[in-house]
Amino acid sequence: MQTTQARKPFPTHIIVFLAPAVIIYTIFMIYPLLNSLRLSFFSVNDQKVATYVGLQNYITLLTNPDYSKSFWNAFQNNLVFFAIHMLVQNPIGLLLAALLVSGGWGRRFYRTTLFMPTVLSVVIIGFIWQLILNPLWGVAESILEFLHLGFLFKPWLGLPATALTTVSLISVWQFVGIPMILFYTALIGIPEELVEAAHVDGASGWHIFWRIKFPLVLPTLGIVAILTFVGNFNAFDLIYTMKGALAGPAFSTDIMGTLFYRTFYGQQLQLGNPTMGATVAAMMFLIILTGVLIYLFLWQRRIQTYEL
Amino acid sequence: MLNEAHQIPSHATQPSFLYRLHRVIDRLIPHLVLIFFTVLALFPIAMIVINSFKKKPAIFGQPFALPTAKTFSLIGYETVLVRSNFQTYFLNSIIVTFLALILTLWIGSLASFALSEYSFKGSTLLALYLSFGIMIPIRLGTIGILRLMVSLNLVNTLTALILVYIAQALPMTVFILTQFMRQVPRDLKEAARLDGASEYQIYWMVVPLVRPALGAIGIFTMIPIWNDLWFPLILAPSAKTATITLGVQQFLGQFVSDWNAVLSSLTLAMVPILIFYLIFSQQMIRSITAGAIK
Numbered sequence: 001m002q003t004t005q006a007r008k009p010f011p012t013h014i015i016v017f018l019a020p021a022v023i024i025y026t027i028f029m030i031y032p033l034l035n036s037l038r039l040s041f042f043s044v045n046d047q048k049v050a051t052y053v054g055l056q057n058y059i060t061l062l063t064n065p066d067y068s069k070s071f072w073n074a075f076q077n078n079l080v081f082f083a084i085h086m087l088v089q090n091p092i093g094l095l096l097a098a099l100l101v102s103g104g105w106g107r108r109f110y111r112t113t114l115f116m117p118t119v120l121s122v123v124i125i126g127f128i129w130q131l132i133l134n135p136l137w138g139v140a141e142s143i144l145e146f147l148h149l150g151f152l153f154k155p156w157l158g159l160p161a162t163a164l165t166t167v168s169l170i171s172v173w174q175f176v177g178i179p180m181i182l183f184y185t186a187l188i189g190i191p192e193e194l195v196e197a198a199h200v201d202g203a204s205g206w207h208i209f210w211r212i213k214f215p216l217v218l219p220t221l222g223i224v225a226i227l228t229f230v231g232n233f234n235a236f237d238l239i240y241t242m243k244g245a246l247a248g249p250a251f252s253t254d255i256m257g258t259l260f261y262r263t264f265y266g267q268q269l270q271l272g273n274p275t276m277g278a279t280v281a282a283m284m285f286l287i288i289l290t291g292v293l294i295y296l297f298l299w300q301r302r303i304q305t306y307e308l
Numbered sequence: 309m310l311n312e313a314h315q316i317p318s319h320a321t322q323p324s325f326l327y328r329l330h331r332v333i334d335r336l337i338p339h340l341v342l343i344f345f346t347v348l349a350l351f352p353i354a355m356i357v358i359n360s361f362k363k364k365p366a367i368f369g370q371p372f373a374l375p376t377a378k379t380f381s382l383i384g385y386e387t388v389l390v391r392s393n394f395q396t397y398f399l400n401s402i403i404v405t406f407l408a409l410i411l412t413l414w415i416g417s418l419a420s421f422a423l424s425e426y427s428f429k430g431s432t433l434l435a436l437y438l439s440f441g442i443m444i445p446i447r448l449g450t451i452g453i454l455r456l457m458v459s460l461n462l463v464n465t466l467t468a469l470i471l472v473y474i475a476q477a478l479p480m481t482v483f484i485l486t487q488f489m490r491q492v493p494r495d496l497k498e499a500a501r502l503d504g505a506s507e508y509q510i511y512w513m514v515v516p517l518v519r520p521a522l523g524a525i526g527i528f529t530m531i532p533i534w535n536d537l538w539f540p541l542i543l544a545p546s547a548k549t550a551t552i553t554l555g556v557q558q559f560l561g562q563f564v565s566d567w568n569a570v571l572s573s574l575t576l577a578m579v580p581i582l583i584f585y586l587i588f589s590q591q592m593i594r595s596i597t598a599g600a601i602k
Contacts, residue, residue: 011426011507013506013507013508014422014426014428016418016508017418017419017421017422017507017511018418018419018422018423018434020415020418020419021415021416021418021419021438021478021482022419022434022438024415024471024474024475024478025438025441025475025478025479027456027475028453028456028471028472028474028475029441029446029449029475029476029478030440030441031452031456032449032450032451032452032453032455032456033444033446033448033449033452034449034452035449035451035452035455035456036448036449036450036451036452039451039452092345095341096341096342096345099338099341099342100342102338106339106342108590109346110342110346111593112586112589112590112593113346113349113350114342114345114346114349115589115593116349116350116353116582116585117349117353119531119535119581119582119585120353120535120578120581120582121534121535121537121553121556121577121581122535122537123535123537123553123556123557123577124553124556124577124578127556127560127570127574128352128353128356128574129352131355131356131570131571132352132355137367137368137371137567138368138371139355139371139372142371142372173348173349176345181593181596181597182596184597185596185597188597226443230443230445234445234447234448236447236537236538237537237538240537241537241557257447260450264450264451274451277451278451281448281449281450281451282448284448285444285448288443288444288445288448289444292443292444
């Protein structure tokens with residue numbers, strides 16, 4: 001039976017099955033992406049005539065102070081944004097997952113509530129925290145005063161020194177459920193016998209976690225890291241909602257996504273520029289692609305040898 | 309993991325009081341940490357919902373108190389319903405999310421069936437091509453998408469959003485469904501073929517067998533579509549086509565100083581997705597963790 005299937009060169013029903021997906025995906029994802037990349041090699045003058053300029057847009061973006069200052073600022077902020085997620089969100093996610101696995105009662109309740117902010121729109125989360133941190137309403141301030149820490153309160157979102165960290169921590173607050181649930185999945189997948197055997201050998205809980213469980217969740221750590229990386233370098237909604245397209249104060253919360261939007265549409269004195277916008281998008285593409293390739297070829301390969 | 313730390317020493321016949329105290333504390337600590345984080349997750353959401361039902365002086369005077377008969381007010385909700393097009397936004401979001409979801413599942417399952425069922429020249433390459441979009445965000449092609457929509461005359465239509473969201477969701481859908489469809493027993497399909505069933509009939513036989521996977525993919529496709537701000541902002545920002553997320557964002561921008569209206573609109577925007585989440589949360593979380601339990 002199988003051979004009669006395989007021998008036909010290309011039966012029409014296979015085309016019928018595949019065509020809708022391939023066509024929609026190609027027209028609305030792949031083609032626009034390639035077209036956008038192509039546009040980054042062109043420049044459009046006032047008469048709307050496009051001319052091929054090679055790598056000139058990239059050189060402008062990286063070296064011309066009009067553009068390069070915002071680019072490197074956004075890139076650096078985005079690295080900080082990512083670093084805060086890696087250092088705060090993912091360890092807390094792992095901690096919560098470990099506690100969920102060990103905890104008895106209430107596991108389902110904790111799991112459900114801790115994941116809840118993740119399903120809400122970033123726009124809603126942004127506004128909620130803007131209100132909570134608003135000195136006018138004073139909710140955050142009252143809580144700190146209750147804890148006798150009132151002196152710590154500052155309008156964090158409004159100060160250039162603290163705005164980026166604050167916005168990053170709000171994003172961490174929202175998305176901590178994702179690493180939690182992924183680590184939780186990995187942890188409950190570890191065979192009981194392995195942990196039991198270590199118990200019998202007299203290993204402590206701490207020891208068991210770091211020497212037995214942690215190596216086994218390393219593949220998940222890789223997935224969490226790459227998901228965080230792609231999500232962070234593609235982020236936009238939260239900054240746009242809380243700080244607008246100008247990503248204030250003084251561009252201190254500007255990341256690649258807001259820079260892309262601003263370069264493309266223009267803002268205040270700066271005119272929108274589609275080809276430079278396409279160049280920013282192409283840089284984001286290169287950054288994300290680099291991350292994905294490092295994950296696929298370096299991390300995954302190393303983990304595989306580790307498991308052997 | 310903390311409470312596993314202590315083994316009863318083999319020589320001890322009767323655990324001491326101190327030992328038992330130690331054990332109780334060890335058991336409590338995980339709960340205390342989890343409760344702390346649960347409160348942290350719920351508190352900001354609760355503050356918004358609670359205060360949306362209060363008069364303005366009470367919002368500022370006693371922000372932590374529940375509304376009482378004296379402080380209860382629905383003025384914010386009235387403002388939202390009268391002054392904004394909430395109903396339109398809501399309807400738009402439902403239309404876009406529902407159609408994008410149904411079409412993704414249908415188109416995606418057709419492709420997954422072909423990829424899982426037939427081996428043909430280039431099938432691996434095609435699967436690879438389709439999975440490119442799992443990791444590369446569709447947003448990076450925004451300028452291309454906008455140009456395409458302009459030339460197709462689809463700017464400020466819900467169709468534009470639906471098409472983009474299908475393209476966005478297809479890679480992951482096809483990737484996961486292909487794996488599930490591979491697990492459907494071969495004998496079943498071969499038996500049907502011997503009975504003279506066409507390939508299309510076999511597709512319709514397989515679809516109900518992967519229903520749990522369709523459900524899980526459906527939930528995880530819906531949430532990002534419902535919550536998206538980027539594409540509504542760029543492709544369909546008109547008042548007629550705005551989705552709930554964009555509508556709330558714009559409404560809040562205009563009514564920033566009307567606290568009743570701000571709190572009420574946030575609550576109205578949150579409640580549907582929270583109800584949906586509470587209904588499906590167990591299924592959702594189970595579908596992620598299912599891979600590990602097998």
